[in-house]
Amino acid sequence: MSTWKIVLRDSASCVRAYRRPGNETKETSCTVKGITWVSSPSQPLAALQIDPVTIMHDGSYTCEIATPGGNFHCHYDLRVLVPPEVRLVGTEPGTAVCQALSGKPAAQISWTPEGNCDPAQVTRGNGTVSVxxxxxxxxxxxxxxICSVSHVTGNRNLSLELHPGLRVAESLELTLSALLFVKFFLFLILLVIVGFVYFQRTNDYRYKLNFS
Known part of the structure; x- marks a missing residue:
């Protein structure tokens, strides 16, 4: 006879029993779906199969096996990991918000370079945590x-420009400065040409007076 005692973190305890002679099964307070018996001629005692594994199956599983040769025990602690959804946005000049949503366990957030930060953490009803x-x-x-999110399922790094608008403004300022310089340079050239023409005409007029 095989008896599974299941203690889920977010549900009531569950007991599943299986007796090989007659393939008899018994369940008590087992409401979570996805847990089924596995039995075959090559496997004299029933085992449990979880498919698909979800966060609802997080918990401890203890198996007690009673045979003519004695009783045996085994224990499994199932820990379901959930990778967080990572976001990085700029909210106002010089300010950024990094989020690691619905992860299990909670993710860790760090910044490069370090700033004046206000961390917050919210635990959801399904056991996940948003940071x-x-x-x-x-x-x-x-x-x-750079926002660095550390999690047991994997790490991620996201980067963000804090002042893209200022860069555009600086670029426009440089462009205007260049245009002003070009205009000033052309103005100087025009002054030189006008001065040269005026000088030539003055010399021609003086030459005609002297010749007459």
Whole structure:
């Protein structure tokens, strides 16, 4: 006889029993779907199969097997991991928000370079955790920031330009400065040409007076 005692983290405890002679099964308070018996001629005692594994199956599983040769125990601690959804946005000049949404366990957020940050963490009803970090940088020389999200399912790095509008403004300012310089240079050339023409005409007029 095989008996599984299942203690799920977000549901009531469940007991599943299977007796080989007659293929008898018994269940008590088992409401989570996806857990089925596996039995075959090559497997004299029933085992459990979880398909597909979801966050609802997170918990401890203890198997007790009673045979004519004695009783045996085995225990499994099933830990379901959920990768978070990562987002990075700029909300206002010099400010960025990095989020690691609905992860399990909670993710860790760090910044490069470090800023003045306000972290926040919210635990959802399904056991996942959303982490949020809002940071501000007073130094105007900080143009690009990197949000690093650390999680047991994998790490991610996202980058963001803090002042894209300022860069456009600087580019426009440089363009206007270049145009003003070109206009001033052309104005100088025009003055030189006008002065040269005036000088030539004055010399021609003096030459005619002297000749007459």
């Amino acid at each position: 949020r970090s809002k940071c501000r940088w007073k130094d105007s020389n900080v143009s690009t920031v």
